[in-house]
Amino acid sequence: MRLALPQPFEDLDHTADVGVRVRGASAEEVLARLALALGALLAGGGAVHADAEERVAVAGGPGLAGTAVALLRELLFRFATARRIPAEIEIVRLGEDAVEALVATGRYDPDVHGEGVDLKAVTWHAARLEREGDGWIGQVVFDI
Template identity: 30%
Template sequence: MSFYETIDRITADAGIRVWAKSLEELLCKSILATFNEITPIESIPQREERVIEVNSELPFLLADLINESIVLHEAELFVASRCEPLEVREDYARLKLIGDRFDPQKNEPKLVIKAATYHDLKVERQGDLWVAEVIFDI
């Protein structure tokens, strides 16, 4: 996926760096990148929908949204392969996640991500782009 890369400078954890043209796109791409680190999302059909909603200030909004997504994965084995912003501000976001349940018979497991941390968390504008860095507890 060309909208993110893994962060290699971390020894015991994992991380991603994501870039997008808008905050809405950045939030969605960050969630999709997280799910793609759990399992390749191109193999996930778009059969089910979930809505997540978070009130937080940036940059914590991003980590909190990712953590809500991880809760969905842990509780329901849900994996999103598409994300649509429903309402996004710098202190609130409501997103629709579209995907399916993880099936170990069909989907390749990659990382077990426990949480997105606040450590070295970044959400910032760099020129025409929004850029995020997120470190995961694995």
């Protein structure tokens, strides 16, 4: 399943940081929505036009929450170093030890994305990627 911006997410009330929570039918859908929530925060509501795609593979763990944190940290690193915002994502493989995704990105434009949140890091605080009822839930807190 390939997802693209915009995707729904809830803001978590967290002092001095930004947290998001998403829900979905599978762990892969939830992780994709977490990645796109990161993109939405970085874009500040501005449209992101995907003009490049690459396969991103990172080691993860412990657990699915650790794998989610690892992928989000890699995407934030790519934003910090290459100014690329995730706009579309497909989780190809997800496990407690690693994740592989196809990620389409768009270039950051200060005129369009200037209202984006200045995210510094992806934290372990309150990180979740787990079954809840009939579906899955994921959440993460970003340091600002």
